[in-house]
Amino acid sequence: MKAGVLQNVNEVTYTTVAEPALEAGDLLLKVKAATICGTDIRILRGKKTSGIRYPSVLGHEFAGVVVETGGHTQFTKGQAVCVCPQFACGHCEYCIRGAENLCRGLTAMGYEIDGAFAEYVRIPASGVRSGNVFPMPEGLSFEAAALAEPLACVMNGQERVGVKMGEIVTVLGAGPIGILHVKLARLSGARCIIVSEPSPMRREAAMRAGADIVIDPTAEDVLARVKASSDGLGADVAIMAIGVPSLANDAIRLVRHRGRVSLFAGFSKGIQAELDVNAIHYNELIVTGAFGLTRLTFETALNMIASGKLEVDSLLTHRFGLPDIVTALATAEQGSAIKVAIVGD
Structure with a gap:
């Protein structure tokens, strides 16, 4: 598959990578939209290093369709979903107190786990079991759904x-x-x-x-x-x-x-x-x-966007295809856009 790969600090290339290697219970999504976060730029420039691997695939604000269900009966092939990209352990002292964004074992898409600046993205079984994958409300665009994470x-x-x-x-x-x-x-x-x-x-x-x-x-x-x-x-x-x-x-x-x-x-x-x-x-x-989000805030944000209570489409000022990932990141960094989206097929 094709992906925008973070090769090293200051270096992203559009290249061919191996298909995600699925383990039991993993979900495979075809990425339909991924938006660029300021944190992606900080990672690219070496200003944020915790949990980052080289090479890796960035991108934690995204939505797509299910390609492989991993045996999970609540999802079907072709179903539109979006993902709360921070995976908490669920049992540490912070998770127990409702602060799963501060989980001691927190892992995240686009950090420890390859993210969504790619044709396909793997959602680990742990993230599926914990309820981090949400069916998209009917009528909601993939681009708008990707903005549930920053909201x-x-x-x-x-x-x-x-x-x-x-x-x-x-x-x-x-x-x-x-x-x-x-x-x-x-x-x-x-x-x-x-x-x-x-x-x-x-x-x-x-x-x-x-x-x-x-x-x-x-x-x-x-x-x-x-x-x-x-x-x-x-x-x-x-x-x-x-x-x-x-x-x-x-x-x-x-x-x-x-x-x-x-x-x-x-x-x-x-x-x-x-x-x-x-x-x-x-x-x-x-x-x-303030750091990150929880599954509850993600679900609430998703519902607010889907209901029209909080409009987000106007933030999406620039759209690029995945082959133009380098230009997309440069546009986001230069501040000539509000929000930049990478739009899939």
Whole structure:
């Protein structure tokens, strides 16, 4: 089969690889759509290394059709499915407490397990048995279904930081994750959503997604605009949707006393930031991280997309075939797109 193979840091090639070797109970899917995540770019550039093998196949946001059922009677050949790509053990202390995204034995598609930038992808029997494979709701496109994974991650992040009705929410960064934060905050009842983003194209996308105020941080004082929109107090919530550690203190300064800050975006390994601990202490701020998703958030996100409660098609600004995987990754990295999809036959 053909695949986009991560050969080494900074090197992806479109090449022929062996068909996935199936073991008992494995599911085989023909990939119909896979979207590019910022983490894929970080892996490509060597900024994220945990669990990554060389060579390997990236891609963890995807949907496809069943080719081999592995003996699982709940699936049929030709059935459309999508996959929650993080597989938890189900019995460690974190899984027992409902935090399977923090499972001590967590494995993931596109990391330890070859992912979906390929014609076919193998879903391990363990992932099938644990309920990580979901039938696609009728009428949902494969591309939209692939976006259940990033939306589920955003849902986890907003649950952690506690976005509430009537609040002022500031989002730093209007890439695909920032746009999803805008949409979800709007759906959660935020009364004012402020977005800081240097790209004109992405600022326009944020406004269309439901932002009330969009700011170019290279030309305007973000703190002044946030203060002016909040009676001088600051936002209730600030969400970092871009992995730039130096912006952490900016996020802390943007919130009011007892405000909350989400360090949502992934950061490069080994890079640290100084935090204004006095501001956190004296202003009684809550600073939280957010990582990954659970099967429950994935299923909820999938149903929200399928029901039309949260629209995602507008995020898909660029589409490529698998042979153009190198160009697709470059397009995603350059920031000239919102979300890039690899579309299969």
